[in-house]
Structure formats: C-alpha cells, structure tokens
Amino acid sequence: MLLTIDIGNTNVIFGVFEGEELRNTWRTATVINKMADEYAMFLLNAFQYKNLETSDITGIALCSTVPPLVVTFQEMLQRYFGILPLVVGPGVKTGVSIRFDNPREVGPDRIANTAAAHLLYKGPVIIVDLGTATTFDIVSREGEFIGGVIAPGLGHAAEALFARTAALPRVELVAPKQTIGANTIAGMQSGIVFGYVGLVEGILERIQRELGEKATVVATGGYAYVITPETTVIDTINPDITLIGLRAIYQINQTQSRQGGAKC
Numbered sequence: 177m178l179l180t181i182d183i184g185n186t187n188v189i190f191g192v193f194e195g196e197e198l199r200n201t202w203r204t205a206t207v208i209n210k211m212a213d214e215y216a217m218f219l220l221n222a223f224q225y226k227n228l229e230t231s232d233i234t235g236i237a238l239c240s241t242v243p244p245l246v247v248t249f250q251e252m253l254q255r256y257f258g259i260l261p262l263v264v265g266p267g268v269k270t271g272v273s274i275r276f277d278n279p280r281e282v283g284p285d286r287i288a289n290t291a292a293a294h295l296l297y298k299g300p301v302i303i304v305d306l307g308t309a310t311t312f313d314i315v316s317r318e319g320e321f322i323g324g325v326i327a328p329g330l331g332h333a334a335e336a337l338f339a340r341t342a343a344l345p346r347v348e349l350v351a352p353k354q355t356i357g358a359n360t361i362a363g364m365q366s367g368i369v370f371g372y373v374g375l376v377e378g379i380l381e382r383i384q385r386e387l388g389e390k391a392t393v394v395a396t397g398g399y400a401y402v403i404t405p406e407t408t409v410i411d412t413i414n415p416d417i418t419l420i421g422l423r424a425i426y427q428i429n430q431t432q433s434r435q436g437g438a439k440c
Contacts, residue, residue, distance in 0.1 A: 179233045180422040181249065182285060183240035185308040190219060191419035192228065198416055200226050208244055212252035220256065236261035237426035239284035239418070262426055264288060271428045273320040282321060286313050288421030293394060294319035295424050300391035302383055303417065304376060304410065306330060307397035312379055325379055330372045330399045337364065349399070351406050373406045380409050
C-alpha cells in the first residue's frame with residue numbers, strides 16, 4: 177500500500193492507496209509547531225480504526241506548501257514507518273513540464289494536481305482549488321503546467337470582513353436562498369458566496385477565451401462543495417486530486433528506479 181500526504185496551509189490530508197484504489201483518507205489541522213510524535217499519534221489512531229498496520233505501507237509520497245513541516249514528517253515517517261518518503265520538489269521526476277517563468281515558484285501541490293489532471297481527464301484542464309487560497313491551474317492538452325491565477329481564499333475573505341467591521345458578525349459560509357438578503361447574515365452570505373461564484377465564473381471565462389478551446393474544469397479544496405452547486409461552469413468535483421497526483425508521481429519515480437534512472 178502507498179501512503180500519500182498533502183501538507184497544506186490549513187489541513188494535512190492523508191490517503192492510503194491499494195493499487196489504484198484510494199481506500200481511506202483522513203485530515204487534521206496543519207500546526208507548524210506540532211511535534212512529529214503528535215502527528216504520528218493522529219495517523220496511528222486513524223490506522224487502528226481502519227485495521228491497518230504500519231507494516232502494510234510499502235511506500236510514501238508527500239507534498240508540502242509548508243516547508244518547515246517536511247522535516248517534521250520525514251522524522252515521523254522514518255520513526256514509525258521505517259520509510260523515507262518521496263518528497264515532491266526539485267530533482268523529482270513528475271511527468272509534468274512546467275511552462276512558467278520560474279518553475280521553482282510552482283507549489284508542489286499544484287504540480288501533483290497537474291499530474292493527476294492529465295492522467296484523469298486528458299485534454300486541456302483547469303483545476304480550481306477552493307481552499308486557503310483560490311487558485312486556478314491550467315494544464316495543456318500535452319500535460320504541461322502553463323500558468324495559473326491566485327486569489328484570496330473564500331474563508332480568509334470572510335474572516336477579513338468580520339475582523340475589519342465591528343458591527344458585522346462571523347457567519348456560516350453557505351449560500352443563502354436568494355441574492356437579496358433580508359437580514360445582515362443573509363446579506364453577508366450572499367456577498368461572500370455569490371461574490372466568489374462571480375470571481376470563479378469571471379476568471380474561468382477569461383482563461384477559456386485565452387486558451388481558445390474548451391477545457392474541462394475540475395474543482396477541489398474545502399470550499400468546492402459551497403461554490404460548485406451555485407454555478408454551471410465547473411464540470412466536476414474531485415476532492416482527492418492532489419493525492420491521486422502524488423500516487424502518479426510516486427509510480428513514475430519507482431519506474432525510473434527499476435530502469436536505473438534518476439533516484440529520489
């Protein structure tokens with residue numbers, strides 16, 4: 177079995193693959209000063225609940241947008257699993273060409289998403305990640321990362337509205353029944369949720385126009401299920417796309433190693 181780990185700014189997501197099947201996923205809050213043993217206790221308890229053993233894991237792949245936690249997880253995984261993980265980063269074979277002014281600026285999660293998008297959907301793909309940030313990653317028909325868009329995340333925008341205005345409350349991030357709010361909470365929900373629907377629709381329309389051909393639009397991230405039902409421009413939701421990309425990258429590097437290519 178393969179353990180995949182996506183360390184994001186808000187959550188750490190774990191996934192266990194048996195062959196091509198993603199059998200289990202778990203998530204916990206990202207805490208930069210949490211110790212390796214603390215992350216291990218969460219993961220080992222999750223394994224126990226699903227009747228998994230650390231010995232069932234034969235390989236591990238991870239990506240991280242929080243660089244200091246890479247060392248923490250390497251320590252945890254070596255101590256409790258006896259495995260040095262494949263960390264997506266410079267020098268790792270990804271199967272992805274990056275057409276970017278500075279390829280090192282592209283986050284490893286976006287590289288994993290690109291690998292998965294080309295594997296799953298072929299053709300041009302736009303990945304809309306509605307998480308801590310709202311990002312749009314554009315993948316060419318040939319599987320190249322050709323650029324993207326980065327906007328503030330829906331959650332942070334809502335928090336800024338609450339924090340910067342003394343009279344406005346913190347609200348649940350759900351779509352109201354109608355655009356015109358009959359009270360303060362409904363009005364805020366309309367502005368936040370439908371405002372981000374407009375942001376997503378507007379940027380996607382511009383990207384599709386610049387591409388000159390219809391691209392499949394895939395939503396992922398924690399707010400995908402909030403935004404997607406309110407628009408018709410998103411084709412599908414895939415909450416596991418980063419984990420699937422990590423599996424694809426791990427397989428590429430395993431194949432390279434067996435063939436005597438570059439090792440990671």
